[in-house]
Amino acid sequence: MEHQQAIQALELIKRNMESCIFGKKEEIVWLLTALAAGGHVLIEDVPGTGKTQMVKALARSVGGEFHRIQCNPDLLPTDITGVSIYHPKQEQFVFRPGPIMANVVLADEINRATTKTQSALLEAMEERHVSVDGITYPLPRPFSLFATQNPIEFDGTYTLPEAQLDRFLMKISIGYPDEASEKRLLTEPSAQRSADGLDAVASVQDVLDIQRIAIDVHMDSSVVDYLLALIRGTRSHASLFLGASPRAGVALASCAKAYALLQKRAFVLPDDVKTVAPLVLGHRLHLRPEARMQGATTESVLQQVMKQIPVPVGMER
Template identity: 90%
Template sequence: MEHQQAIQVLELIKRNMESCIFGKKDEIMWLLTAIAAGGHVLIEDVPGTGKTQMVKALAKSIGGEFHRIQCNPDLLPTDITGVSIYHPKQEQFVFRPGPIMANIVLADEINRATTKTQSALLEAMEERHVSVDGVTYPLPKPFALFATQNPIEFDGTYTLPEAQLDRFIMKISIGYPDEASEKRLLTEPNAHRSADGLSAVASIEEINDIQRIAEGVHVDSSVVDYLLALIRGTRNHASVLLGASPRAGVALAACAKAYALLQRRTFVLPDDVKTVAPLVLEHRLHLRSEARMQGATPSSVLQQVLRQIPVPVGMER
């Protein structure tokens, strides 16, 4: 697949998703950016905003296998990874795969799973494989985990550890639809079209090619220096207790490349880095308690860092 073909396939996926997800062009763009970058996404929003529909629409559009995991305190690690069961006729243990064995996995209300169960997801997210009874099973390619959590209700939830938050390449919010889109949902007969009715407009092989092409998007040395300055700026900010990790820098570069590809370019601009930085970095920043008491937020701190770091000019393309 060539660069232009990758752009055309991404545009087809985007239009296909927009046919059943109204008024969410930016959010669809972020999901496509994440899948092109080969990362996982944390979606934090209130119920009923279309989180499941959007992820399912992505899975249907790329012809990938989709599994949904409803997280709760009773969920066991083997409920996710799978389990080895003794087969009397074969006289041996046979592995029965769990729902994690899919191209697109939705972990609904991930913060309701216990820390032990979340550790099983952590292995899958980072290593792209699962271990059951001492045997390692690789996950399919591509593999992307989309996890949701409710930002309002905290009863019976477990806070996601920093190590797991750092594995999400992006954190996004769907938000309520605009007035025109919500009116369509209320008045048009076919507005409630389910993602289940979508046809695939791309293949798994094409998504693997797109990820390879996105990885090869050119990043000028001045943009690398700019990106690095942003990462280090979050660590040196007076309000920050825990800044962006080296993994965050890799994630920021990958998302900037993928976003540049979606913008039909073969090179990354500083503006690409600035556009994706809030989605990639904010959930990774942990502020000092005194800064939070004074009203600081990860968003406000990151905006300060973005204003302080000079933007490079005169890049080579």
């Protein structure tokens, strides 16, 4: 697959998802950006906004294997990774894969799972494999985890540890649809089309090719310096006690390249970095208590940092 073919494949997936997801063009772009970058996404929003439908639409569009995990306090790590069961006829233990063994995995209400179960997810997200009874099993390629959590419900939930949050490439919010899209949902039966009925318009091999091409999207040295200045600027800001890590910098570069590809370009602009930065860095930054009391947010602080850093001009393409 060449660069232009990757752009065409992404456009096909985007249009296919839009055929059953209305009023969410920007959010679809974010999911495709994460897919092209080969990362995981945390979707935080209230129930009923279409989180599950959107992830299903993505999985159906690329023809990959899709599994959904409904997280709850009773969920065990082996319920996710799989378990070895003794087979009498073979006189040996046989591994039965868990739902994590898929190309696209949706972990619904991830913050309802216990910390022990979240540790199993952490290994899968970071290492792209699971360990059961001392044996390591690789996950399918490509592999992307999309997790949801409800921001207003706290009973029976477990706060995601910082290490796990850092493994999510992006954190996004779906939000409510605009008035025109919501009216269409109420008045047109065809607008209530389920993602289960979508046909695949790309293959898992296409996704792997897209990810390979996204890595090779050109990033000029001036843009690299701009991105680095942004990352380091978060570490010295007075309102933050924890700035962006080196992993966050790598994630930001990967997302900027993937987003540039979705914009049908073979090079990254500073605006690409600025566009994806809040989604990549927002959940990785932590405010000082006094800044929070003064009404500051990670988004507002990040905007301050970006305003302080000169935007490069005259890049080589």
